[in-house]
Amino acid sequence: MRGAVICGCIMLIVTLAPFQLSNAFGGKIDYKKIYKNECKKCHGFDGKGSKRGKKLGTPDFTDAAWQDSVTDKELLDSITNGKKKMPKQEGKLSADEIKAMVKYVRMFTPKKKRTY
Numbered sequence: 001m002r003g004a005v006i007c008g009c010i011m012l013i014v015t016l017a018p019f020q021l022s023n024a025f026g027g028k029i030d031y032k033k034i035y036k037n038e039c040k041k042c043h044g045f046d047g048k049g050s051k052r053g054k055k056l057g058t059p060d061f062t063d064a065a066w067q068d069s070v071t072d073k074e075l076l077d078s079i080t081n082g083k084k085k086m087p088k089q090e091g092k093l094s095a096d097e098i099k100a101m102v103k104y105v106r107m108f109t110p111k112k113k114r115t116y
């Protein structure tokens, strides 16, 4: 009798587990992973540009003046369709993923120092 209860519990856990996984991760975009796999080789881990990237002309994502000079729409367009040496990501990344990458690029903006 006890055995059957335990067995039932295990079966319940096994059948519920995949649902819980898809709830936790479904629809969530792992932009860190995308950046690491697709962008880091040129833009560098810190967003300043790798050796290879700098040769190709990558902007410094940590430069506040550069961040101010571009709109989200421009970034979205550049990532989607490419820009000069920047390879287009359309077809590689979904539209939602590209949107997430625009946000990620914005995260490199240095925190503005408070000036009293």
Ligand code: HEC
Binding pocket: 034, 035, 038, 039, 040, 041, 042, 043, 053, 056, 057, 058, 059, 070, 074, 075, 078, 079, 083, 084, 085, 086, 087, 089, 101, 102, 105
């Ligand atoms: C092969 C190297 C390379 C890879 C890989 C790469 N980029 Fe770039 N990226 C560049 C270069 C070079 C530029 C500068 C383009 C220019 O303005 O001449 C650039 C520019 C950009 C810009 C600025 C666009 C603008 O409008 O000024 C953004 C944003 C950007 N990349 C995001 C990404 C993201 C996100 C990824 C990964 C999904 C990525 N890049 C992958 C080389 C690369």
